[in-house]
Every structure is written in C-alpha cells, then in structure tokens.
Amino acid sequence: MSRPVTVGFDGSRESLAAVEWAAKEAGLRRLPLRLLHVWDIEPDVHTPLIGPDTRRHWTEHIPRTAAERVCKDHPELHVDTTQRCGNPAQILAEAAQESELLVVGSRGLGAFIGFMVGSVALSVVARSEQPVVLVRAAEPPRTAPGAATAPAPADGRVVLGVDLAHPCDEVLDFAFAHADRHGIPLHVVHSWNFPPVYTPEPTAAVVALQDEVAAAKEGAFTDVVEQWQHKYPDVVVTRECRLGHPVPDLVEAARGAGLVVVGRRSRRSRFGAHIGSVAHAVLHHCTAPVAVVPHD
Numbered sequence: 007m008s009r010p011v012t013v014g015f016d017g018s019r020e021s022l023a024a025v026e027w028a029a030k031e032a033g034l035r036r037l038p039l040r041l042l043h044v045w046d047i048e049p050d051v052h053t054p055l056i057g058p059d060t061r062r063h064w065t066e067h068i069p070r071t072a073a074e075r076v077c078k079d080h081p082e083l084h085v086d087t088t089q090r091c092g093n094p095a096q097i098l099a100e101a102a103q104e105s106e107l108l109v110v111g112s113r114g115l116g117a118f119i120g121f122m123v124g125s126v127a128l129s130v131v132a133r134s135e136q137p138v139v140l141v142r143a144a145e146p147p148r149t150a151p152g153a154a155t156a157p158a159p160a161d162g163r164v165v166l167g168v169d170l171a172h173p174c175d176e177v178l179d180f181a182f183a184h185a186d187r188h189g190i191p192l193h194v195v196h197s198w199n200f201p202p203v204y205t206p207e208p209t210a211a212v213v214a215l216q217d218e219v220a221a222a223k224e225g226a227f228t229d230v231v232e233q234w235q236h237k238y239p240d241v242v243v244t245r246e247c248r249l250g251h252p253v254p255d256l257v258e259a260a261r262g263a264g265l266v267v268v269g270r271r272s273r274r275s276r277f278g279a280h281i282g283s284v285a286h287a288v289l290h291h292c293t294a295p296v297a298v299v300p301h302d
Contacts, residue, residue, distance in 0.1 A: 008036075010037055011037050011040070011109065012028075012039075012105040013039070013110070016043065016044075018111060023142065023143040025076060025109075027141045029083060033080055033082060038083070038084040038085070039084070041069045042097075042098070043087070044089075044097050045089060069087040095125070095129035099129070102138060103135060107137050109138075110139075111142065112140045112289075127289075131289070132280060132281050134300065135272060135300055137297055138298050140295065140296050141295045162188070162263070162264035163190055163191045163193055164264065164266075167195050167252055167266070167284065169196075169269065170198070174301035176269070177269035180267055180299045183238070184267070191242040192242070193243075193245075194231050195248075195259050196247045197255040199250075199251065253288060253291070256288055257291050257292050260293075260294050266292050267296075269282075269285070269299050270298050
C-alpha cells in the first residue's frame, strides 16, 4: 500500500486547517490520508477534573468526527484514523518516517505577524527526515480602527527559496512537483549578500565588483532553475535574484502565496537536531503554509 499523507490532529482550529490542506494534497497525489491523534502522557493541567474515561472518549471522538467530515468532502479519499499515546513530538516524527508527507497545524499571532511555532512543531521539523508542512488557520479580516493594510490576496503560487551554495535536488523537486501537481505558478527567490567594503562612499571599482558578483549570481541562479524547468515544462516560473537577505525577501515574496518551500540540512550535533536560521525565521514570520524539506 502507498505511504500516506499524515496529518497531526487535536481538534484545534489550526489542526482542522491542516486536515483540509492535507486532504486536498492527498487527493492530488492519489495517496491515502492518515489522521493521527496523539494522546499526551503528561498530566492534563488545563482540565484536571476530567477523568480518564471522559478523556479517552474525546480522544476517540475528535479524530472520528474529523474523518467523517473529510470522507464527506473528499469521497475519493481513503481515510484512516490512528491514536497513539506518548510524547507528541516524538510520535509525529516517527509517523513522518512512515509517510510521504507530514502536515501539522501551527498557531498564529495575527494576520501581520505570522506563526507562533510551538516546541512540538519545531521539534518535529528538526527531527523529521521527510518533508513537513506547517499550516495555520485563516485569520478573520481586521477591522479595528487604525489597522494596517490588509494582507495580500492569495494567488496560490508556490514560493521557493534557493541557496546557491547548496542547491539540493530534494527541495527543488518538491517545489516544482507541487506547482506542477496543482497547476500553479512557481516563484523562485535567491538573495545574496555583498561583503562589506569600508570606504566613505562606493568607488567605481566597488560598483564594478558588485555588478560582476550580481551577474555571476544571476548566471548560476538561472542555470539551476532552468535545469528543473526542463524537467517540469508545464510549470510557469518566475525568478528573483537580488542583493538582500533571504528571510525578509522570502517573507515579502510569500505574501498571498499558497505555499512557501525552504530546505533544512539534515545534521545533528551534541546539542540535538537543528532547523537552520532561515527556515526557523520563515516559520515564525511567514503567514502562508510552509514546507520544510530536509536534505543532506
């Protein structure tokens, strides 16, 4: 049997949004959908008066109700519900190893701030050797006096951040395949920094050197992207190679996007697994769903 798209579910608004995203993705991939509800072994300090029988009832009722809703909205899907007791981060990371894709919800701080990524979600992203997508619930429109500008209307495009120092195939393939599968455009972004030059004002030599570096970056960036355009000829691709910083540039490019794709190097140290500074910042500040793809 095909490996499923697994979604972590606890009944929250964020997990409901994750279930809907995962159901659509599983349908397009023609894969089964698994709803995974983790019963934490830690004491429930928020509802200490609820007995074990009542708690067990709700842990069974919540995923069953969600599965019934998914089957109604997506009758073509094979939906399975699984319950496990233990540490949520560990169990979700283990479930990712058995899946093509893991989807989890993430609480948001507001339409203009982005994710408030909890310790469970961060731990799962850091541990997983499979792609993980973090989805947040849609925020209601802001109507408060003096509110800032409204969020950009969603156009559904995929935004991919590329590191030319490590242009890994796994990340590129995930983004191109997703855009191809959904029939949506792909916007590829690469930001680079120019080494600081300590002069009162730019000289002609410095300007010429910066132009030379920009041309080299643009050439290398074009070569990487065009290789994948040949593999996915139906994907409409736009490119943006600029002097700047990857985090603000990616967050700005992702306004209104349907998915943001970033990579994470699979490396461990004595302090444990790491997400990487760019992926970590994008998870916290980007309002669109974010796919973190591990690579060597």
